Amino acid sequence: MRSCLRDGRGGSPTAVLVGGPVPRVAVPGPSHTVWIGPGRRLRFFTAAGELPACGHGTVAALAVLGPGEHTLHAGGRTFAGRAWPQGGLVAAAFDAGPVSLRTPAAAEVAPVLAALGLAAAPTVVASVGRPRLLVPVTARDELAGLAPDQAALTAACDAAGLLGCYVYAPAGDGGRFAARMFAPSIGVPEDIANANSTACLAAALATDVTVDMGDALGEPATITAGPRGVGGVCR
Secondary structure (H helix, E strand, O other): OEEOEEOOEOOEEEEEEEOOOOOOOOOOOOOEEEEEEHHHEEEEEEOOEEEOOOHHHHHHHHHHHOOEEEEEEEOOEEEEEEEEEEOOEEEEEEOOOOOEEEOOOHHHHHHHHHHHOOOOOOOEEEEOOOEEEEEEOOOHHHHHOOOOOHHHHHHHHHHHOOOOEEEEEOOOOOOOEEEEEEEHHHOEEEEOOOHHHHHHHHHHHOOOEEEEEOHHHOOOEEEEEEOOEEEEEEO
């Protein structure tokens, strides 16, 4: 399954397993695997092991479950999701749950910013189960030019208790933000699409957002998020 397509292309390759043995890590190939168990219980995996939540994995699971309203269970919570046909593809969205936000101390995040090659920025720690750092940059060109020191970023995120950092550029003329998600602490140097972090951005900015991701990896992806949920289109 390709989750969070942009104009029918790209998206994040996501393995969806329906029933059967529960894997210990992601299946070879895609960076993420979602397992759908009895009662629509979801479990998520990367090469580094199990995750409590995975937004684009949830979108992919909903697409496999098919059109309609679904009650899902994952990460110790029960939440609503839905899927519907859209131009020969399947769109899906779900309730990401409450987002907690806090402003970190400059010293707390300085090693993370240094690993990204960025100066001080008005960052926010946001969490929908696990914390991640939201980092603004001024333009898409700056975002595209990022080349993090992955070893330093892993160490900095681990020390700060972060799963990674979501670096975003402001909305352009088309009204879309752009973002890159670096998540080395969960075994994903860069994520093609990260729906939960996009839900965090919508909460931090207190507005609906549409965010382009994946361009640096050659897999264009788009995610929408707001009070009604977070989601994307799959095939």
